[in-house]
Amino acid sequence: LRIDHAELRLIELPLIQPFTIATGTMTRKVFPLVVLRGEGCEGYAEGVADVLPDYLPETIASSMMMLRDVFLPQLVGHSFENPQAVERLIRPWRDHQMAKATVEMAFWDLWAKVQGLPLRSVLGGTKTEVEVGVSLGIRDIPRTLTEVALHVQQGYRRIKLKVMPGHDLRLLQAVRHDFPDIHLTVDANCCYTMADLPVLRAMDQFGLDYIEQPLAWNDLHDHARLQAMLSTPICLDECIRSVADCRKALVSDAGRVINIKVGRLGGHTEAKRVHDICQAWDVPVWCGGMLEAGIGRAHNIHLSTLEQFTRPGDTSSSSRYFHRDIVAEKLETTDGLMPVPANGAGIGVTLDWDFLNTVTTTTESFAP
Ligand code: OSB
Ligand code: MG
Numbered sequence: 001l002r003i004d005h006a007e008l009r010l011i012e013l014p015l016i017q018p019f020t021i022a023t024g025t026m027t028r029k030v031f032p033l034v035v036l037r038g039e040g041c042e043g044y045a046e047g048v049a050d051v052l053p054d055y056l057p058e059t060i061a062s063s064m065m066m067l068r069d070v071f072l073p074q075l076v077g078h079s080f081e082n083p084q085a086v087e088r089l090i091r092p093w094r095d096h097q098m099a100k101a102t103v104e105m106a107f108w109d110l111w112a113k114v115q116g117l118p119l120r121s122v123l124g125g126t127k128t129e130v131e132v133g134v135s136l137g138i139r140d141i142p143r144t145l146t147e148v149a150l151h152v153q154q155g156y157r158r159i160k161l162k163v164m165p166g167h168d169l170r171l172l173q174a175v176r177h178d179f180p181d182i183h184l185t186v187d188a189n190c191c192y193t194m195a196d197l198p199v200l201r202a203m204d205q206f207g208l209d210y211i212e213q214p215l216a217w218n219d220l221h222d223h224a225r226l227q228a229m230l231s232t233p234i235c236l237d238e239c240i241r242s243v244a245d246c247r248k249a250l251v252s253d254a255g256r257v258i259n260i261k262v263g264r265l266g267g268h269t270e271a272k273r274v275h276d277i278c279q280a281w282d283v284p285v286w287c288g289g290m291l292e293a294g295i296g297r298a299h300n301i302h303l304s305t306l307e308q309f310t311r312p313g314d315t316s317s318s319s320r321y322f323h324r325d326i327v328a329e330k331l332e333t334t335d336g337l338m339p340v341p342a343n344g345a346g347i348g349v350t351l352d353w354d355f356l357n358t359v360t361t362t363t364e365s366f367a368p
Pocket of ligand 2: 187189212213237238259288
């Protein structure tokens, strides 16, 4: 499959409401969009880096630089047998998983389309709908209770609360009091340390499915120490940026659930490797989210059809985040189930080009 042409756009979409996590507040979603063209088809992917390095070290600026100066020039005018060949080509570059994922995912979409197959089939998935929950940003306790009630009533299969020091135990007390039986989790986005052990230990009493990423983004060692002192499973997000990280986490018992984010892992190829090693270890996985618009959301849904995605993911309805999406199809859940988009091959969604053009900040073209 020869890549004849590529396009790199920077897109900016307003969020319906601000989204606050322990490390900051997002009011708009800015992302690179890559279009790869070959054999009369188009493949698409979104990047998931933030404007500033508050989740992981990558940024929009670093992603745009790597895509523009390194990855897209390496692809355009060249032919690749399969997505693994693209992954092999870009793997030797250090880090930059989110930028790598953007080109690799766009190639998977293109490759599936050239074969006339849905992305889920070429990835090895079988489901036609996937179970999802929601991730609720930090708000005061009364407002959080309202949000939990709304999403429980909509049928979401799990509620994840963002927490941070000082906004944790009283919140959990209130939510558990009103909702004793729901699947409930917390996500700390790295904001505790071992000095907070009493607070983290106290979380054991709330029957959480797991505590997501309590400690530093680069510290598997302390997560292993902490897991030994908790009965609640730890779920790792930021710490797992490769299958090598995942292997170390599993052998050291630093986490008992893994959040798979294709952007954080550098693409579907590495995400599948993480999926497979977790399957071998009988460790549950679920698909995380980065407030993706329709292209990234569609990729996440197809990936979530693989067998070991046994816990509800974060790929909730697009309308929770955006007044209008960049894809024509509606990506909406019913009773906590997200249908796999299937309007044509690949990721099964089509770009709304007219709207896309109104939210595009810059466009660059790459030809041989
Ligand atoms: O840690 O999962 C996270 C959003 C931005 C940065 C980090 C995270 C999140 C979410 C959002 O939890 C999940 C979603 O896309 O709905
Ligand atoms: Mg997380």
